[in-house]
Amino acid sequence: MPLPFSRLALLGLLSFASLAARAQSPLTPEQIRRWQHLDLQADGVPGISADRAYRELLAGRTATPVLVAVIDSGIDSTHQDLKPIFWRNLREVAGNGLDDDHNGYADDVRGWSFLGGADGRNIAVETLEQTRIYARYRAQFEGKTRKQVPAAERANFDLYERAKASYEKDKQAEQARYARMTDAQTQNAAVFDRLKQALGTAALDSATLRTAAATRPELSAEAGAVYAYLRRAGLGSADEAAKSLTEAVDRSRKRLDMSLNPDYNPRALVGDHVDDLTETRYGNPDTQGPDASHGTHCAGIIGGLRGNGRGADGVAGAVRIMGVRSTPSGDERDKDVANSIRYAVDNGAQIISMSFGKDFSPEKTVVDAAMRYAAQKGVLLVHAAGNSGDNTDQTPHFPNTQYLSGEEIANLLTVGASSRQNTPELAASFSNYGRKTVDVFAPGVAIYSSTPGNTYSTFSGTSMAAPVVAGEAAVLKAYFPQLTAVQLKQIIMQSAVPYHTQVQQPGSKKLVDFATLSRTGGIVNLYEAVKLAQQMTAAK
Structure with a gap:
């Protein structure tokens, strides 16, 4: 399923006193709304130092736009912060009902939905796996x-x-x-x-x-x-x-009424043979769908227009966004995920952002095959770790970091969520974690970004952390296009800033060293990543 966490809006569930005590901050409202771009030393906030990277390291350099696919619930491609950067399939003629580019998908001008029927209807809510x-x-x-x-x-x-x-x-x-x-x-x-x-x-x-x-x-x-x-x-x-x-x-x-109802089955409206895992040519070109809030928010985090004075800035400036719809409210199907990855790769995506996940993956073989295909084509996959507060070293969530064979997925980055408080709350209380199965953490609490209809909202979740990292990868690829997917992953992990703050282990009250919650023990940092990319490319 898409992985949004509540906007922390359950006011009646929290004591007013505790809220007041925990909310003190020297930041301005504007800084709070874009805290993920800030710098620990300059601003006192454990952000990714994006502003500093652009100001000190990237000013005056030439960037080549990078295509990032967002596999999600749908994206509002008309949003003022996304419309100028939304990918368009120039080989396809809109609305003529023909597959002009012969890729198997008619009228896929803005991407494709594997959750829609030929009659234009779309799945909004699915069952859990x-x-x-x-x-x-x-x-x-x-x-x-x-x-x-x-x-x-x-x-x-x-x-x-x-x-x-x-x-x-x-x-x-x-x-x-x-x-x-x-x-x-x-x-x-x-x-x-x-x-x-x-x-x-x-x-x-x-x-x-x-x-x-x-x-x-x-x-x-x-x-x-x-x-x-x-x-x-x-x-x-x-x-x-x-x-x-x-x-x-x-x-x-x-x-309750749909996702947890064993008698609910919306799949008939798609018209595919749901058990045929080799089937690829189904769906429709409606990449927005009935509820595009989650996908639009993730897309804005990656590449919402920077510096236009509206809403929120994305991490990446030189970027194009492709929408691929396969993750409704409820759980995505393995077949749809695999087809979405292949569609994105075949249509030129260099990075794929995947803010979804589930507890069971009965057809993992087809997802594995699609990930191997992405690896062969040099595409980086960035995946949200999940919002269950679980140690995924012990409790698997899918997609996970290994193929069924046990081999590590070399082109996959798995991301946990951090907050703007360098306190025991630094690790998001909901975030999954794991020294072997979560690569890095990134800002994912109270992230302000685009939502449909030229609006903006604050969401929390590892769903928000993953596109922060996808945006960082896009910046690196834009300025250092020779970097491979494996090198992008290496740079992002090696440049992550370690934190040894004593934090509440997600899902419990136990205090642990933040550095023990992931492979790197750190939070991604664009400034350090650019420095490392400069060193790596200069050495060749």
Whole structure:
């Protein structure tokens, strides 16, 4: 599934006092909204030093635009920060219904969707992979023990048992989450309404709340806490916070009704033969789809127009974005992921950003084959580690860092999420981690970027961290085009800045050295990466 984490908008679930205490920052609101570009020494923020790299190392140098494919839920290609950089297939004539370039995909002017039907309909929500496995085998295995199953079927029985346990656990957790969020909605609405009435205003923006906290003693606790929360989350008003929570509640409801419903199957509208893993020619050219928030946000992180005074800056300046749609809300299918990688590679992508993942990968063989194909073509894959707070050395998430053979995937970078606080909160509480299976960390908490309809929003997740790294790779490739995919990975990992901050291990309260959470022990740094790329290319 796409991997957004909530915008931290569950205000009713957190104590106002703790929010106020944790939100203190010397940064301006503008700096907070672009914190991932800042520098630890210059700004006191563990960003990637992008501004410093452009200012001190890249000024006056020539860059060659790099094509980055974003395999995701869909992208709004008309967004003001993305339209000028969105890839166009010049070999294809828009809207004529023909496959002009004979690549198997008619009218793929802006990319392709493997989640759509020929009639223009699109999948918005899919089941989870564990739901699909449970639904597939329950009639065959429900109520049986392993000894009662023929030996030839025991591998499938074991898969069913694991998937069933995961499905039931996820359903129970989602039901509890939905209940908490709906309760939070009620609590938040009451607080917001109370403050609006007391202040005689229809809108609670940051300035109003800050003033109330300082001048109205009877309102200072609630107004101060709401202001502190908004500042921390990068939100401008209580209405934005309420909207974010409403969206989260809606996602949770859909997850229960669809993603965790074994009787729900939207695949018929695509019209493919879902079990035919060799099938490639299906889908439609609608690369935006019914909900492009996640993909548009990721695309903006990579390459949103820099310095135009609107919204947010992407990491890469010389970049083109290709949209490939294969990851709905719910879990992506292995077949679609494999076809998306191959489509991106065949159409010239040099870097592929993949902010999705799941707990089961029953057709991993086809994904492995596509990744090997990308490696043969010199394409770098950048993947989000996942948002479960798991040690992926022990609990695999897919796609993972190894082929089924056990061989490492040399052209794949796996990315965890870090925050702008060089404190015990430096490692995002939700981020997966692993000394063997997560390569680097990158900014992924409260990242401000583009969303559909020329809007901007703040999201958190390893989904946000991966495109930061894809953007860094694009900068390196743009200025040093001779670098291979393996060299890009090497440079990004070797230039990551190690942190030895004592942090809360994701998923627990245990304090650990941040450096133990990944292979490099560090956070990516564009300034250091450019210096290393200069050294590497000068030596040849």
